[in-house]
Amino acid sequence: MTSRRLMLTTALAAAAAAVIPAAPAAAQTNAAYAMVYFKESPNQTDDSYALHLAVSDDGLNWAPLNQNRPVAVPTAGTGGLRDPFIMRKQNGGFAVLATDLKGRIFNQNNQYIHVWDSADLTAFTGYRRVRLHEMATHSWAPTAFWDPSRNQYAVVYSANNGTRDVFMVNYTSDFVTMSAPQLYFDPGFDVLDGDVLVHNGVYYLAYKNLNDQNLYIARSSTGAPNSFTTITSGLRQGQGMEAPLLVASTSGRTFWLWGDSYSPANAVFYAWQSTDLAGNAWSVLDQRAYTAPMSAKHAAIEPITAAERDGAVSRWGMPQWNRLKSYNFPDRYVRHANGLGRIDPFPMEPPADQQWRLVPGLADAAGVSFESVNYPGRFLRHANYAVRLDANDGSSLFAQDATFHRVAGLADGAWASFRSHNVPDRYLRHYNYALRIDPIGTATARADATFRVTY
Known part of the structure; x- marks a missing residue:
């Protein structure tokens, strides 16, 4: 692997920079939530390897927008996506990242991810594929967070280092030009589907242990590579778990951990709740309390303002069915x-x-x-x-x-x-x-x- 910086064309960089910034992130008052996801159903009749969007007022019960049809579709690479992720950028807008993979064939090596920008969730622009590495492995389930110590975003993803499945990280200021990859998390066993939540300056990494099919949470005071210590016992509902998703409520007093069943034939969202993110006390959330979008898989959730929710609903429309x-x-x-x-x-x-x-x-x-x-x-x-x-x-x-x-x-x-x-x-x-x-x-x-x- 060379140490040179991996970059797209100048034209793509200009396109990304052309997105009109929203209000600074510090000025946002979040009152709702946005979810991005792709879709799979047991017999593949409702599969959709494209970007889907839902909104929620309480973070638990979701309204799929655009009649549960895509709001953006990849046009390069495999032509499909899995594992979409959304985050608020420092300019107040959003970045969307996703695995460049269409369907259920998982033996493909792919060094690229899909990326979009969005000012306010009414459009997804600046589409590009960004190369993360040159290794003979995949770039699955990208997640990202702002690292103030570097003044850059950290892009964390699943890859195989030749010995086992680990998390790698690249750093970027624009989701166009990427630093060389580094090892981010290797606990000594195979891991998959990392998700990082930053809360009160502390970094929490949820991940799947491939050996026991359970979900775990690790903690770091810096978010730096190789700085995390696991703080929970294994969490599981159903036969096995994948795609952990850590969410802080807009009140900051409640936290949710979401996870998927790992089997497409049993594509169910499960959830836990806690009032102590740093502890090891997660209670199973009764399915009466939440409803995920129909056929949704491997989602990501980001708090949004009421105006952003209303704008997304106006642009894409609420479901015309129940x-x-x-x-x-x-x-x-x-x-x-x-x-x-x-x-x-x-x-x-x-x-x-x-x-x-x-x-x-x-x-x-x-x-x-x-x-x-x-x-x-x-x-x-x-x-x-x-x-x-x-x-x-x-x-x-x-x-x-x-x-x-x-x-x-x-x-x-x-x-x-x-x-x-x-x-x-x-x-x-x-x-x-x-x-x-x-x-x-x-x-x-x-x-x-x-x-x-x-x-």
């Missing part, structure tokens, strides 16, 4: 399957089976009817108390069967329940995972009849 999340089985969502309504675990195939347009009630505009997104013109309706997905035949009976009235959740008033329009003593609920309408008289039934209207 999902219904079960209260007592929060890993399951209302979907149709073989013409019947039921709740099934996410992820599911095809993912669009769980998407609904909540339209004015067919029999009463004050109510609501659930129209299938992937079978437009078909609605959830009850017949002999069982709930089906049927085509609207235009009859009065169908309109009444397909109309429900939304009320405060019977098990939790912050959620929702749905009373039948024409059998008003019965509510939409699941029983053995199948949807039906029933009278509600027990705590179990109230939980069965409670849903979160989400995205």
